[in-house]
Amino acid sequence: MPQVIDHGGGVWSVQVPIPDNPLGHTLVHVVDTDRGPVLVDTGWDDPAAWTALTEGLAAVGTAVADLRGVVITHHHPDHHGLSGRVREESGAWLAMHPADTAIVRRTRGSRPARWFDFLIDTLTRAGAPDAHTAPLYAARAAGRTGGLPGLDPALPDREIVPGELLPLTGRRLRAIWTPGHTPGHVCLHLEEAHPAGLPGRGRLFSGDHLLPGISPHIGLYEDPDDADDGDTDPLGDYTASLELIARLAPAEVLPAHQHAFTGADARVRELLSHHEDRLRGLLSLLSVPLTPWQAAERMEWNRPWAAIPHASRTIAVSEAEAHLRRLVKLGRAEVLPGLPVRYVAV
Numbered sequence: 001m002p003q004v005i006d007h008g009g010g011v012w013s014v015q016v017p018i019p020d021n022p023l024g025h026t027l028v029h030v031v032d033t034d035r036g037p038v039l040v041d042t043g044w045d046d047p048a049a050w051t052a053l054t055e056g057l058a059a060v061g062t063a064v065a066d067l068r069g070v071v072i073t074h075h076h077p078d079h080h081g082l083s084g085r086v087r088e089e090s091g092a093w094l095a096m097h098p099a100d101t102a103i104v105r106r107t108r109g110s111r112p113a114r115w116f117d118f119l120i121d122t123l124t125r126a127g128a129p130d131a132h133t134a135p136l137y138a139a140r141a142a143g144r145t146g147g148l149p150g151l152d153p154a155l156p157d158r159e160i161v162p163g164e165l166l167p168l169t170g171r172r173l174r175a176i177w178t179p180g181h182t183p184g185h186v187c188l189h190l191e192e193a194h195p196a197g198l199p200g201r202g203r204l205f206s207g208d209h210l211l212p213g214i215s216p217h218i219g220l221y222e223d224p225d226d227a228d229d230g231d232t233d234p235l236g237d238y239t240a241s242l243e244l245i246a247r248l249a250p251a252e253v254l255p256a257h258q259h260a261f262t263g264a265d266a267r268v269r270e271l272l273s274h275h276e277d278r279l280r281g282l283l284s285l286l287s288v289p290l291t292p293w294q295a296a297e298r299m300e301w302n303r304p305w306a307a308i309p310h311a312s313r314t315i316a317v318s319e320a321e322a323h324l325r326r327l328v329k330l331g332r333a334e335v336l337p338g339l340p341v342r343y344v345a346v
């Protein structure tokens with residue numbers, strides 16, 4: 001049975017499974033318009049996910065062929081994976097923020113070896129030991145692509161313009177640019193009275209930006225072709241984007257994972273204080289110079305460092321470095337000359 005929730009006012013969510021992933025599923029939202037339904041995100045590119053999506057649409061009383069458009073919150077494969085197939089079978093337009101479309105374009109133009117070079121270089125600069133980079137060198141040499149992001153994501157054909165309404169007949173859906181989780185992440189604000197009369201301003205499709213029980217991954221932006229000069233500040237972007245959502249004060253949040261919830265402001269405060277705690281803890285470690293790898297080893301995670309598997313360590317180091325960058329931007333830490341990169345409190 002497809003897992004579908006009717007959120008009222010011509011909005012539904014369809015649970016689309018993510019294979020072998022603790023997140024479980026993506027909530028693909030269906031928004032009815034006067035000219036046919038539009039999706040917010042599509043789900044992972046996988047046969048079981050496609051079946052769940054098509055059965056979910058049937059349960060809502062529509063079909064893939066009827067879709068008018070697809071709005072993508074961000075380029076990650078659990079949101080954008082099925083977009084190409086949806087467009088093929090429906091002729092729907094595909095809209096994304098240009099900063100994430102740029103990543104899609106680079107991904108499509110890159111050979112797997114380019115991604116491994118980028119990953120190995122980033123990790124080496126961050127102080128990763130040879131034991132961590134060795135499997136990546138081996139995978140590169142063997143021409144493997146396992147563990148890399150989808151290498152052929154669909155190229156969007158429309159641009160999401162921050163602050164503007166999407167071209168949906170009979171609906172008011174405004175794009176809110178919320179960089180941090182990715183540089184081009186957007187939330188979509190449905191500027192219509194809540195169907196159950198809940199207090200607040202409309203409803204917010206929040207993608208991965210604001211989730212009820214998970215703190216989304218905030219790491220360095222993946223940018224294999226532009227030399228990263230250390231100037232981007234993803235955590236600073238993210239906290240500013242959280243404040244933006246709190247000011248919107250939506251009556252209800254419809255996120256892309258877990259479940260719908262109310263109290264956006266309280267959830268924003270929780271996430272802000274979570275990152276403040278993390279910055280404070282990290283700063284206390286920086287009485288001695290540390291590479292991002294050493295910082296990650298000493299930070300608190302959901303399990304001991306020794307129990308964290310290889311791929312998750314790569315993600316953890318990226319998250320540690322986003323926090324280190326934030327401390328530098330705040331004037332609390334500085335980068336020492338030389339490689340690997342070392343940070344120390346000032």
Ligand SMILES: [Zn+2]
Pocket residue numbers: 074076181208
């Ligand atoms: Zn994501």
Ligand SMILES: [Zn+2]
Pocket residue numbers: 076078079208256257
């Ligand atoms: Zn996601």
